[in-house]
Amino acid sequence: MGSVKVKNLIKKYDDVVALNNVNINIEEGEFFALLGPSGCGKTTTMRCIAGFEDPSSGEILIGNNVVNNITANKRNCGMVFQSYALFPHYNVFENVAYSLTVRELYQGGPATKLKSFARLMSKRLAKPSKTIEQKVMDALSYVELDKYVERGVNELSGGQQQRVALARALVMEPSVLLMDEPLSNLDKKLRNSMRTTIRRIQQEVGITTIFVTHDQEEAMSMADRVAVMKDGEVVQIATPTELYSNPQTPFVADFVGSSNIFEGQIKESTKEGSVVNIGDVILKSNIKLDKKDVKVMIRPESIELSSNGKIKDGENVLKGKVKISTYLGAQIRYDVMVGNHEIMIDQTFEPGTPVLPPGADVKLKIDPERVLLI
Amino acid sequence: MKPELNNQKVEVKTKKASILDRLDYLSVLKWAILGFFALFLIIPLFSVFLVSFTGMPINIFGSLVNPEIMSTTVERLSNSSLEHYMKLLAGGTYFKALVNSLALALGVALLVIVMCFPIAYAFARTTMPFKKTFAALCTIPLIVPTFVSAAGFILMFGRTGWFTNIYQAFGGDGVLFNVYSMTGIVLVQVFFFFPFALWPMVAAFKASDVTLEEASQNMGAKNWITMIFVTFPLAIPGIISSALLIFTVSFSDFGTPIIMSPPDLNLIVVEAYREIAGFFNWAGAAILTVIMVLVAGFFFWLQRLVTKGRDYGTLSGKPKMQKLNDNKVVTTSLAIYTSVVVLMPLLTILTVFLQSISTTWGHGALPDGLTLAHYQRIFTSSSNNIWNSVMLAVGALILSVVIATFVSYFVVRRGAAKLDFIASIPLIVPGIALGIALIQTFNTAPLQLTGTALLLIVAYTIRRMPYMIRSTMGTMMSIKKDIEEAAVNLGASPLLAAVTIIGPLMLPGIAAGSILVFITVIKETSVTVLLAPSDLAPMSLVVFQSLLRGDFYTASAMAILIIVVVLGLQAFANRFSKNRLY
Numbered sequence: 001m002g003s004v005k006v007k008n009l010i011k012k013y014d015d016v017v018a019l020n021n022v023n024i025n026i027e028e029g030e031f032f033a034l035l036g037p038s039g040c041g042k043t044t045t046m047r048c049i050a051g052f053e054d055p056s057s058g059e060i061l062i063g064n065n066v067v068n069n070i071t072a073n074k075r076n077c078g079m080v081f082q083s084y085a086l087f088p089h090y091n092v093f094e095n096v097a098y099s100l101t102v103r104e105l106y107q108g109g110p111a112t113k114l115k116s117f118a119r120l121m122s123k124r125l126a127k128p129s130k131t132i133e134q135k136v137m138d139a140l141s142y143v144e145l146d147k148y149v150e151r152g153v154n155e156l157s158g159g160q161q162q163r164v165a166l167a168r169a170l171v172m173e174p175s176v177l178l179m180d181e182p183l184s185n186l187d188k189k190l191r192n193s194m195r196t197t198i199r200r201i202q203q204e205v206g207i208t209t210i211f212v213t214h215d216q217e218e219a220m221s222m223a224d225r226v227a228v229m230k231d232g233e234v235v236q237i238a239t240p241t242e243l244y245s246n247p248q249t250p251f252v253a254d255f256v257g258s259s260n261i262f263e264g265q266i267k268e269s270t271k272e273g274s275v276v277n278i279g280d281v282i283l284k285s286n287i288k289l290d291k292k293d294v295k296v297m298i299r300p301e302s303i304e305l306s307s308n309g310k311i312k313d314g315e316n317v318l319k320g321k322v323k324i325s326t327y328l329g330a331q332i333r334y335d336v337m338v339g340n341h342e343i344m345i346d347q348t349f350e351p352g353t354p355v356l357p358p359g360a361d362v363k364l365k366i367d368p369e370r371v372l373l374i
Numbered sequence: 375m376k377p378e379l380n381n382q383k384v385e386v387k388t389k390k391a392s393i394l395d396r397l398d399y400l401s402v403l404k405w406a407i408l409g410f411f412a413l414f415l416i417i418p419l420f421s422v423f424l425v426s427f428t429g430m431p432i433n434i435f436g437s438l439v440n441p442e443i444m445s446t447t448v449e450r451l452s453n454s455s456l457e458h459y460m461k462l463l464a465g466g467t468y469f470k471a472l473v474n475s476l477a478l479a480l481g482v483a484l485l486v487i488v489m490c491f492p493i494a495y496a497f498a499r500t501t502m503p504f505k506k507t508f509a510a511l512c513t514i515p516l517i518v519p520t521f522v523s524a525a526g527f528i529l530m531f532g533r534t535g536w537f538t539n540i541y542q543a544f545g546g547d548g549v550l551f552n553v554y555s556m557t558g559i560v561l562v563q564v565f566f567f568f569p570f571a572l573w574p575m576v577a578a579f580k581a582s583d584v585t586l587e588e589a590s591q592n593m594g595a596k597n598w599i600t601m602i603f604v605t606f607p608l609a610i611p612g613i614i615s616s617a618l619l620i621f622t623v624s625f626s627d628f629g630t631p632i633i634m635s636p637p638d639l640n641l642i643v644v645e646a647y648r649e650i651a652g653f654f655n656w657a658g659a660a661i662l663t664v665i666m667v668l669v670a671g672f673f674f675w676l677q678r679l680v681t682k683g684r685d686y687g688t689l690s691g692k693p694k695m696q697k698l699n700d701n702k703v704v705t706t707s708l709a710i711y712t713s714v715v716v717l718m719p720l721l722t723i724l725t726v727f728l729q730s731i732s733t734t735w736g737h738g739a740l741p742d743g744l745t746l747a748h749y750q751r752i753f754t755s756s757s758n759n760i761w762n763s764v765m766l767a768v769g770a771l772i773l774s775v776v777i778a779t780f781v782s783y784f785v786v787r788r789g790a791a792k793l794d795f796i797a798s799i800p801l802i803v804p805g806i807a808l809g810i811a812l813i814q815t816f817n818t819a820p821l822q823l824t825g826t827a828l829l830l831i832v833a834y835t836i837r838r839m840p841y842m843i844r845s846t847m848g849t850m851m852s853i854k855k856d857i858e859e860a861a862v863n864l865g866a867s868p869l870l871a872a873v874t875i876i877g878p879l880m881l882p883g884i885a886a887g888s889i890l891v892f893i894t895v896i897k898e899t900s901v902t903v904l905l906a907p908s909d910l911a912p913m914s915l916v917v918f919q920s921l922l923r924g925d926f927y928t929a930s931a932m933a934i935l936i937i938v939v940v941l942g943l944q945a946f947a948n949r950f951s952k953n954r955l956y
């Protein structure tokens with residue numbers, strides 16, 4: 001087990017800068033997600049930690065040891081590959097046993113070495129040791145695959161293969177568990193149940209875990225903390241709730257859930273916060289900033305909407321006209337025109353209430369607490 | 375966790391690629407393989423190229439170690455001229471040989487395309503019955519050494535052939551056609567090379583754009599109009615590429631012309647063989663070699679050009695929703711036509727077989743009597759030839775496997791495109807040309823290797839290398855890099871990962887490829903007749919020499935033995951590639 005520190009990590013491929021000064025501190029036992037759009041450098045970061053890429057500069061520490069000069073096979077990082085990368089010529093048991101057998105091969109005496117090597121070449125040549133058998137069976141029951149020991153890995157479903165990959169990485173008791181988009185090859189339903197499985201196992205084992213994903217929902221629902229990455233840089237590191245309620249850049253706000261983002265100017269600072277102009281619309285916010293030009297961000301679900309006068313005129317109340325209404329099951333998404341600004345609003349759907357048609361006159365109310373300024 | 379040795383850190387800084395690539399003894403191996411190709415392929419070809427100007431042998435290796443030889447070489451080089459090329463252009467035997475060979479190749483290519491056209495259409499676009507059987511029969515021509523097919527044709531259509539006997543019994547006069555002629559050679563090549571074109575053509579017909587065809591039909595065009603104006607034109611690049619392939623194969627073929635060409639018909643392969651084996655005319659052989667390589671290379675290049683960006687080679691593409699023609703009249707007539715074509719090679723082989731168990735044959739449609747004496751003879755007096763074949767084939771197999779495996783590792787995992795290019799050069803070097811180049815280079819000290827098993831094995835290996843590499847490279851590419859990385863991640867060193875993961879996963883590909891090497895070596899002729907000394911003579915040389923002697927009985931028995939071995943191994947190889955475990 002160990003913490004992971006990435007210090008000033010830079011990785012260049014010829015002229016392409018894949019990682020530009022990445023700094024991450026992951027605590028022992030933490031479930032840490034790397035979140036960002038495709039091509040932002042998540043995989044590269046993970047591969048640098050695992051030892052498959054040499055950083056152009058910067059340091060990587062696992063459990064307080066600098067590991068830059070330690071080859072990939074000695075870093076003791078368990079990795080779950082996006083493609084699972086199971087060994088197709090081995091069955092489930094042999095796949096999971098691989099790291100343990102290799103360890104016996106390197107550490108054992110001549111007889112053990114020979115036996116382990118034979119075992120790696122073919123299961124028919126030698127039997128696994130009792131300890132290996134015990135550990136493999138434990139790992140497999142953890143992922144609920146103890147009934148599939150003798151199966152060929154190609155006879156398993158995607159979700160089962162995923163769990164073999166997980167068991168294979170866990171059985172070596174790695175200092176850190178690395179997972180690169182492990183759920184992206186599964187269908188939606190399976191994805192949800194695997195999320196729970198992975199999170200459960202992580203908490204039971206208490207292993208430091210780095211989880212790469214481009215799916216914000218996945219990161220937010222599983223991780224203790226999330227690093228949002230963009231173009232090879234870390235934009236923000238925070239807990240999921242903080243990330244959602246207090247994004248530091250418009251990019252984060254938009255990437256983590258959707259958001260209305262406008263250019264605005266701070267007109268005056270008050271005791272409670274600021275008053276901003278967005279064109280001719282005036283809004284109050286509880287945030288104080290020392291600059292004039294700001295970005296104003298409002299989450300679609302933090303806006304109240306009504307067409308029947310439930311909202312009285314007052315502070316932070318705007319008049320608008322519905323442009324498009326989209327029924328999304330549990331929610332209704334309205335695109336409302338306020339002057340010449342288009343605002344997204346998500347309203348919980350209550351059976352019995354009609355969906356407002358385009359053209360309907362509405363009033364919007366926004367709590368100053370929910371008006372974010374950056 | 376202990377830091378690795380210091381020198382590893384230095385390498386970390388210098389290599390850009392993945393850490394898996396750090397194994398430096400692998401670089402040494404790469405240079406060794408490059409050296410192998412330089413020594414046995416590039417330098418011999420280059421040396422023949424020089425000789426074609428000097429007209430005198432050149433000893434490149436000798437020049438490097440011995441100043442005297444060096445001065446001779448320099449003198450000869452300074453005397454080099456275009457004289458021999460001028461003579462060639464001025465006409466004469468070489469020029470005629472080239473023209474004849476080009477005419478032969480052109481004729482065969484055109485005939486094959488015309489002949490395959492209905493069959494390819496039938497396979498790709500109709501519900502013709504017996505497709506599987508026909509496909510199986512189409513493999514026969516590929517397992518028979520061409521001089522055996524030539525012999526079979528002589529046994530059928532020659533002056534005492536059984537077909538000729540029937541023909542005369544029905545009142546025919548003399549022979550139907552003279553087998554010892556251009557016609558004979560063309561027929562044998564057409565019937566034994568057509569599978570090379572058939573499958574690419576089937577693929578071309580299948581790959582034609584279905585949406586265009588549907589559009590044409592939606593606009594009200596009749597089926598046959600769509601076929602002529604949409605389906606066929608779309609298949610044209612594939613067809614041209616097949617024609618060019620057949621052209622190269624026919625141009626480089628040695629087995630058929632050496633058996634069938636009459637004295638007054640010069641063909642470039644035969645001419646080159648006679649110059650070197652009969653007269654030791656270095657200048658002539660060198661010029662002919664250069665020309666053969668240039669012509670084969672040019673047509674190979676043309677073929678690449680035509681197929682560029684297209685992949686007609688695979689039949690396994692996603693099946694598109696194509697409506698197959700199930701008109702009974704059409705499918706039945708196509709089936710009859712196809713059976714005539716595919717039965718011809720089978721008939722030829724059956725003839726050879728019957729000859730091999732005949733006491734005597736030549737007076738009628740059937741042998742005078744049956745005997746196993748010929749087999750008994752080859753198993754007693756020629757058992758050493760069988761042994762030679764096995765030894766040479768095993769030698770070539772081992773060498774091929776080692777080189778091909780590492781070449782594909784370097785090409786696939788380390789992007790060594792140069793190595794890939796060099797290893798595909800043999801594709802454009804006809805066997806006779808390679809033989810001449812090797813003899814020219816290795817017939818004197820310091821590297822006198824002609825007449826040794828080593829040179830023969832090397833020659834076989836080089837000839838088969840491009841195919842072997844395709845086979846191992848395909849397997850290598852199907853093993854994703856992350857599987858190797860997973861093993862390393864789980865604690866195995868790159869070497870242990872290669873041995874325990876990559877090795878076993880490549881085994882089926884290597885096995886299938888090496889069986890094919892074995893097969894081609896056993897039926898190889900052109901390099902064999904040039905390079906094999908009598909004490910190393912393999913089975914194919916026995917067939918060849920028996921044929922030249924006119925002893926068709928021994929030749930047939932030995933040929934059938936070769937075919938049986940090839941068939942057996944082929945079946946074995948097919949099992950390997952079909953029952954791929956992974």
Ligand SMILES: Nc1ncnc2c1ncn2[C@@H]1O[C@H](COP(=O)(O)OP(=O)(O)O)[C@@H](O)[C@H]1O
Pocket residue numbers: 013016017018036037038039040041042043044045
């Ligand atoms: N081997 C490589 N050679 C060159 N560029 C690479 C290589 N690997 C990754 N990159 C580049 O680095 C950037 C980050 O890639 P990656 O880490 O795979 O992104 P992610 O996993 O977030 O999708 C991309 O722009 C990608 O094109």
Ligand SMILES: [Mg+2]
Pocket residue numbers: 039042043
């Ligand atoms: Mg990635």
